[in-house]
Amino acid sequence: MSVSSANALEQLAENFMRDPYELYARLREDSPATEVLLPRGMKVWLITRYEEARAALADPSLRKDFRAMQELFEKNFQGEDGRPPFEETVLAxxxxxxxxxxxxxLRKLVTKAFTSRRVELLRPRIEEITDELLDNMAGKQQVDLLDTFAFLLPITVICELLGVPVADRDAIRVWSNTLLDSSATPDTINEAAGAMAAYMVGLVEAKRAEPGDDMLSALVHASDDGDSLDQNEVVSMIFxxxxxxxxxxxxxIGNGTLALLRSPDQLAALRADRSLLPGAIEEFLRFESPVNTATFRFTAEDTKVGDITIPAGELVLVALGGADRDPHKFIDPDTLDITRPATGHLAFGHGIHYCLGAPLARLEAEIAFDKLLTRFPDLRLAVDPHEIEWRTSSIMRGVRELPVALTPET
Ligand code: HEM
Incomplete structure (x- = not known):
């Protein structure tokens, strides 16, 4: 899975996403922070212990400014093709x-729309979308749950909320998957970023000409009206x-369903007692953190991580998936237990960048799992779990496909 190079840098193989946990466990044992080489050649410090990870996410000496970050990407890139992953500034x-x-x-402009109270108003529409998607699956023996459900639910909800045409969701999926794919070449990433930027700029122009009752129109209006944000910031916000x-x-939805279907006792418990669902969702988030590592940060000054000092001007990644499997924080962390108190997990991050969309994600997941389990009492995996392929992304952790059977076993 991984090899040490001559200068003792831990090199993460392209496929480490298939099972990052063994590697995380070893790194956690060794040190609170380890210098590693990511697939394609970016040198970065990786933090894998829970306490240090939580502290780092809230540490003001770890910064994110994209202009400074771009210089550090160039400095720390050791890949053979001579170019760091492209960052399209129009989207950044x-x-x-x-x-x-x-x-x-920037956050203040959209905070109100994502509070638990405001998000709760979306419940009837999210239920309606969920029902429609499940109706389309009914009668089929087998489906790819990722395609037919797990992708379509959140993309439809967020497109409607923002005022992005739902008809464009497949193109958005391809661009977005490419940008997050650590095995994509710089040319491919460049192309996807360019296409997505052109699409977003076109959308902003269209809303300016013909505003609607949606968040994108409100942001365009705010940028035309005063100096609260400029056009690039509107485009980047929507992106x-x-x-x-x-x-x-x-x-x-994908990782949670897979984990549940692989743990028959946990599935039976949840089917028998739906009041376990909110806790189960927190445990899915802890057990298979959908965001494997938080986004890049850099040290603005020498920064202590446990007993290690990371010098100023270094790139840092916090392994959320590693922290949430730290045995010093969670008992028996490699076991899915939907009754455990999983609160305190870092799957939504921590500090000022704590996930803005956490209430929306929790609501969508609650409706999705509740309706999916009710509608399909025979839901089970249609392939051997070991055949399931994971995406090659150093940030996201998710499967490429999730083939499930819907009808009773014969
Ligand atoms: C930030 C996870 C759903 C919008 C974050 C971060 C994490 C995260 C880990 C912090 C990243 C970092 O510090 O580097 C998740 C997970 C989700 C989810 C696991 C679903 C299960 C959503 C949804 C939205 C959203 C539905 C909808 C708008 C954001 C935004 C930020 C963010 C805007 C940046 C916040 C800031 O910089 O202040 N999310 N997220 N997320 N998330 Fe989510």
């Missing part, structure tokens, strides 16, 4: 790439909300 000026005070200014709003929840 969003809150997750910003430090204070820009971060507060972030669109990608963060579906890529992650797809994997919560």
């Amino acid at each position: 000026q969003h809150m997750l790439n910003s430090d204070q005070p820009d971060h507060t200014r 972030l909300l669109l990608v963060a709003g579906h890529e992650t929840t797809v994997n919560l």
Whole structure:
């Protein structure tokens, strides 16, 4: 899975996403922070212990400003093709790439729309979309649950909320998957980023000409009306909300279903007592964190991580999936236990960049799992779990396909 190079840098193989946990366990044992080489050649410090991970996510000396980050990508890139992964600046000026005070200014513009109270108003529409998707699956013996359900639910919800045409969801999926694919070449990533940027700029122009009752129109209006944000920031905001709003929840539904179907006792317990569902969702988030590592940060000054000092000007990744399997925090962490108190997991991050969409993700997951289990009492995996392929992404953890059978076993 991994080999040590001559300069003792731990090199993460392209396929480490298939089972990152063995590697995380070893790194956690050795040190609170380890210098590693990511697939394609980016040198970065990886933090895998829970306490240190949580502290790092809230540490103001770990920064995200995208212009400074771009220089560090170039400095720390050791890949053979001589180019770090492309960052399209038209799409990069969003809150997750910003430090204070820009971060507060940008996040404030959309915070209200994502509070638990506001999100709860979306419940009837999310239920309706879920029912439609499950209706389309009914009568079939076998489906790819990722295609027919786990992807379509969150992408439809976020497109409607933002005012992005739902008809464009397949193109959005391809671009977004490519941008997050650590095995894609710089040319392919470049092409997807360019196409997505052109699409987003076109959308902004269309909303400016013909505003609707949606978040994108409101943001375009805010940027035309004053100096609260500029056009690039509108485009970047919509890009972030669109990608963060579906890529992650797809994997919560996909990874959660897979984990459940692989644990018959846990599945039976949840089928028997639906009051376990909110706790089960937290456990799915802990057990198979849909975001495997948080996004890149860099040290603005020498920074202590446990007993290690990371010098200023280094790239840092926090392994959320590693922290949430730390035995010092969670008892028997490699076992799925939907009755455990999984609160405190880091799957939504921590600190100022804590996930804006957590209430929406939890609501979508609650409706999705409840209705899926009720509608399909015979739901089971249609392939051997070992045949299931994981995506090659160093940030996202999710399966490529999830073939399930819906009808009774004969
Ligand atoms: C930030 C996870 C769903 C919007 C984050 C972060 C994580 C995360 C780990 C912090 C990343 C970092 O610090 O580097 C998840 C998971 C989800 C989910 C596991 C689903 C299960 C959503 C949804 C939205 C969303 C539905 C919808 C809008 C955002 C935004 C940020 C963010 C805007 C950046 C916040 C900031 O920089 O202040 N998410 N997310 N997420 N998430 Fe989510």
